[in-house]
Amino acid sequence: MSGVNTAGWRPSMNEVAPGDMVPATQSGDRALMLEEALIFELGCEGQTGVDIEPASKAVSPALAKFRRKAAPALPGLSEPEAVRHYTRLSRQNYGIDLGPFPLGSCTMKHNPRLNEKMARLPGFADVHPLQPQKTVEGALEVIEQLADWLMKLTGMASVAMSPKAGAHGELCGLLCIRAALDARGESREIVLVPESAHGTNPATAAFAGFKVQAIPATPEGRVDLEALKEKLGPDVAGVMITNPNTCGLFEPDLKEIADAVHEVGGYVYCDGANFNAIVGRVRPGDLGVDAMHINLHKTFSTPHGGGGPGAGPVVLSEALAPYAPLPFVTRGEDGEVRLVEEENRGEGHERAFGRMVAFHGQMGMFTRALAYILSHGADGLKQVSEDAVLNANYILRSLEDVLEAPFGKSGPCMHEALFSDAGLPEGISTLDIAKGLIDEGFHPMTVYFPLVVKGAMLIEPTETESKQGLDRFIASMRNLAQRAREQDESLHTAPHFAPRRRLDETRAARKPVLVWKGDEAA
Numbered sequence: 001m002s003g004v005n006t007a008g009w010r011p012s013m014n015e016v017a018p019g020d021m022v023p024a025t026q027s028g029d030r031a032l033m034l035e036e037a038l039i040f041e042l043g044c045e046g047q048t049g050v051d052i053e054p055a056s057k058a059v060s061p062a063l064a065k066f067r068r069k070a071a072p073a074l075p076g077l078s079e080p081e082a083v084r085h086y087t088r089l090s091r092q093n094y095g096i097d098l099g100p101f102p103l104g105s106c107t108m109k110h111n112p113r114l115n116e117k118m119a120r121l122p123g124f125a126d127v128h129p130l131q132p133q134k135t136v137e138g139a140l141e142v143i144e145q146l147a148d149w150l151m152k153l154t155g156m157a158s159v160a161m162s163p164k165a166g167a168h169g170e171l172c173g174l175l176c177i178r179a180a181l182d183a184r185g186e187s188r189e190i191v192l193v194p195e196s197a198h199g200t201n202p203a204t205a206a207f208a209g210f211k212v213q214a215i216p217a218t219p220e221g222r223v224d225l226e227a228l229k230e231k232l233g234p235d236v237a238g239v240m241i242t243n244p245n246t247c248g249l250f251e252p253d254l255k256e257i258a259d260a261v262h263e264v265g266g267y268v269y270c271d272g273a274n275f276n277a278i279v280g281r282v283r284p285g286d287l288g289v290d291a292m293h294i295n296l297h298k299t300f301s302t303p304h305g306g307g308g309p310g311a312g313p314v315v316l317s318e319a320l321a322p323y324a325p326l327p328f329v330t331r332g333e334d335g336e337v338r339l340v341e342e343e344n345r346g347e348g349h350e351r352a353f354g355r356m357v358a359f360h361g362q363m364g365m366f367t368r369a370l371a372y373i374l375s376h377g378a379d380g381l382k383q384v385s386e387d388a389v390l391n392a393n394y395i396l397r398s399l400e401d402v403l404e405a406p407f408g409k410s411g412p413c414m415h416e417a418l419f420s421d422a423g424l425p426e427g428i429s430t431l432d433i434a435k436g437l438i439d440e441g442f443h444p445m446t447v448y449f450p451l452v453v454k455g456a457m458l459i460e461p462t463e464t465e466s467k468q469g470l471d472r473f474i475a476s477m478r479n480l481a482q483r484a485r486e487q488d489e490s491l492h493t494a495p496h497f498a499p500r501r502r503l504d505e506t507r508a509a510r511k512p513v514l515v516w517k518g519d520e521a522a
Contacts, residue, residue, distance in 0.1 A: 033499070034091065042081060045074070100469060102443065102446075103460060104416040105273065105416065105458060110301065111301055111368075115372055116368070118371040123136075124142070127363055129359035133339055141337055146370045149373050150313055155285030156285040156289075157285075158320075159315045160313060160314045161311075161313045161329070161366070162327065165311070166272075166312045168356065170240070171204050171356075172293070172314045173269045174240075174291075176320045176323045176353060177237055177238050178208060178209070178237070178353070179353035183351060189211050191210040191238055191240055192212075192240070193241075194216075194217065194239075195217045196245035196246050197241060197245065199451075202214075204240075205240060215239075221406070221407040223245075225253045234265070236261070239266065240270075243284070243287075246458075247453070248414050249410060249414060254287045269290065269291045270292040272315075273298060274415060274416075275292075276463075277388055277414040278385055279381050280379075281386070284315075289317065290317040295310065295311075296313065296369040300373060302369060311362040311366065323353050326342070326343065326354070326355055388462055391462065391465055392414065392459070393412050395474060396408060396412075400419075403481055404420040404421070420454055424481075428487070429455065430456070432484070432494065433457065435494040
């Protein structure tokens with residue numbers, strides 16, 4: 001929403017900060033930085049830019065109780081007014097086409113237009129899940145080919161393509177583990193989750209009905225292997241581990257962890273959200289992983305955020321493959337690809353735990369991901385991970401002299417560099433640095449996550465940023481660190497040059513203004 005503040009005040013971008021020698025403008029605009037009111041403030045009730053036939057007053061008796069007592073209070077705008085409103089709002093957005101998204105743990109990278117072109121081809125863009133299989137054979141071929149790539153890149157035996165996102169994939173993997181345990185007649189209750197894992201891991205384990213036990217991290221930011229081994233026993237269903245972990249570090253003991261968990265009859269789930277750091281370099285299956293989701297919208301470059309779209313296929317080991325959910329794509333002896341939707345078709349998949357979704361998956365995401373994979377090839381994907389790691393280490397070593405790097409001495413990082421506010425002067429917070437970065441023209445990094453680091457600043461540059469672009473970002477961060485050391489009070493009120501000044505974000509989250517009533521939001 002454009003500039004709504006729950007305190008009832010909408011700070012204008014035309015407002016002049018103390019000490020600014022900038023005159024106010026009568027319009028509220030600053031050249032091409034345009035002030036924009038809410039659409040309710042612009043429009044007039046009862047006005048419209050199109051001619052609409054009067055609605056019939058005949059209503060069936062069954063629907064009569066739902067008849068409106070008054071017309072909806074919609075803002076009326078002409079076509080040019082509506083176009084200008086949303087175009088002006090779009091100018092206030094930050095996007096990957098404007099600059100980097102240094103969000104650690106998210107992998108927000110460039111989205112090649114080739115991917116979008118392929119996803120919009122007829123037969124992919126307009127495919128319907130209820131079409132007869134004979135009419136969607138090309139789409140099924142895309143799914144089967146993508147699945148084959150995912151299995152080869154991870155060294156796994158099978159893949160469930162239907163999960164819609166990362167946390168959905170986590171749930172799929174844990175339900176496979178639950179089904180495998182049930183088939184053995186065991187009711188294990190405990191899932192071990194390291195402190196350095198993604199926050200969705202313990203939530204998903206609890207949602208799946210398991211009891212979560214935390215595993216501490218070592219001073220170097222890795223899983224404490226001995227502490228994990230002490231918790232292993234006959235009641236442990238498995239471990240959920242993120243590798244590379246949320247501190248941006250590779251877990252060198254993962255194979256030993258997997259062997260120890262397997263020895264007591266448990267399974268290993270790996271959070272694959274950070275697969276972009278190791279794709280083409282490491283096959284999780286070789287490390288003893290039994291299940292891992294892959295965020296296609298992160299590793300294989302497709303737009304995400306704002307609720308979607310997303311896709312989180314889950315690769316599975318031989319031990320868990322029989323329990324993967326339906327439906328799945330298979331290629332018969334005749335070479336024909338088809339979709340298997342029933343448990344009792346003699347496909348060797350009678351032990352499937354059920355379904356994750358009504359239909360097979362996210363066709364647009366599958367098409368984009370396969371386009372990305374084929375355009376890069378095996379050697380290109382390997383270079384992706386190498387460049388992502390190189391860029392992150394460049395940022396780490398370029399900033400560690402002005403920002404606290406809690407694990408900087410643990411060796412190279414992987415895809416993201418982690419800093420802390422521990423070295424900042426008292427009174428200057430991580431939030432101040434993040435807001436100051438907005439004034440510098442950048443989207444802020446991930447802040448206050450992971451929780452194991454005080455005042456965390458997690459930066460993931462991805463492989464798609466050039467050295468020149470990184471140098472520009474680094475220079476801005478060094479400038480902010482210098483201003484912090486000088487106790488620059490303006491950091492406390494940043495951003496100053498954004499369409500909106502700093503808001504009370506806690507209050508906005510707890511008491512959002514969602515309804516417009518007359519001249520005031522309520």
